[in-house]
Amino acid sequence: MPLSKKISSAAAFLLLFLFAAVFLSSPARYGQSVLNGLMLWLTAILPTALPLLVVLSLLVRSPAFALLSRRLSPFAKKLFRVPGAGAGAMLLALLSGYPAGARTLSELVKGGRLKKEDVFYTACLSSTSGPAFCLGAAASMFGSAAGALIFITHLLAVWIVSFALPRLTGHRAGTGARPLTVKSEPFSELLASAVQAVLSVGALIALFFCLKEMLFSLLPPLSGYGEGVLQGLLEVTAGVSCLAKLKTPLSLALAAAEVSFGGLCVNAQQLSFLTGTGVRALPFLLVKCAHGILTFALCYPLSLLWGLPQ
Numbered sequence: 001m002p003l004s005k006k007i008s009s010a011a012a013f014l015l016l017f018l019f020a021a022v023f024l025s026s027p028a029r030y031g032q033s034v035l036n037g038l039m040l041w042l043t044a045i046l047p048t049a050l051p052l053l054v055v056l057s058l059l060v061r062s063p064a065f066a067l068l069s070r071r072l073s074p075f076a077k078k079l080f081r082v083p084g085a086g087a088g089a090m091l092l093a094l095l096s097g098y099p100a101g102a103r104t105l106s107e108l109v110k111g112g113r114l115k116k117e118d119v120f121y122t123a124c125l126s127s128t129s130g131p132a133f134c135l136g137a138a139a140s141m142f143g144s145a146a147g148a149l150i151f152i153t154h155l156l157a158v159w160i161v162s163f164a165l166p167r168l169t170g171h172r173a174g175t176g177a178r179p180l181t182v183k184s185e186p187f188s189e190l191l192a193s194a195v196q197a198v199l200s201v202g203a204l205i206a207l208f209f210c211l212k213e214m215l216f217s218l219l220p221p222l223s224g225y226g227e228g229v230l231q232g233l234l235e236v237t238a239g240v241s242c243l244a245k246l247k248t249p250l251s252l253a254l255a256a257a258e259v260s261f262g263g264l265c266v267n268a269q270q271l272s273f274l275t276g277t278g279v280r281a282l283p284f285l286l287v288k289c290a291h292g293i294l295t296f297a298l299c300y301p302l303s304l305l306w307g308l309p310q
Helices: 003-025 027-060 063-079 084-096 100-110 116-125 131-142 144-169 187-218 224-234 236-244 249-261 263-274 281-306
Strands: none
Touching: 003 027, 003 187, 027 063, 027 084, 027 100, 027 187, 063 084, 084 100, 084 116, 100 116, 100 263, 116 144, 116 281, 131 144, 131 236, 131 249, 144 249, 144 281, 187 224, 187 263, 224 236, 224 249, 224 263, 236 249, 236 263, 249 263, 249 281, 263 281
């Protein structure tokens, strides 16, 4: 076994051992955090995520999606150097938010409708939050104008990175992928796949609630920006909520950056859907970091200029 793999294997073992040791030191406390995560999933995520994932699967298989992809193909290849199917995935992600883009991409790859060389660039382009979070949850915390600024700068950052990335790497949109056609599949199989997907999302949310509780129990007490940033790195909603209490241009820009990065919990959900597509975790996470940094660079001066949040 190569030395790098030995080191990564040993590191993974130590992290898992540390997790088990900390959990067993206070199983009631950390078990409650798992339950809190499951309750959030049950009450806030499951009622919307399950029908959304079913609808997304149906949309990807619909003639309308095939037609839309063909119409978007020239635009997508010129701007982002991905095929029309990639632009279709971007639109579904833009409307639905995390992790809809990754789920749509997984469906396209399974159907052979994306070339291997296009998958990573499409994954980066279709990794976006949606209006429900930015114009709903974030706007309720910071104010409607601030929520709109978060959404606009977030999308601009994703599009700028997706415009620049293929040009920096010399990528061109692949040709010869199977044409988008309606794929016949029993509805029972489609529904079972959606249920399995939403269950995996619930498991990841519960796990990250536990990890967050462990981390904050091991660290000295944090407050203000430090707590908001650390919360957001793990779970974006908690981070945005924490930063919203400060109501400053800096806290708004940091919250926008967290929305673009997505938090490790959301990124773990996306990567779980992208398993088997050829998208590697580290490059994908680096692009998500670039999304967050660029969003901050766009949002902070604009928030100062307009005096947001108010």
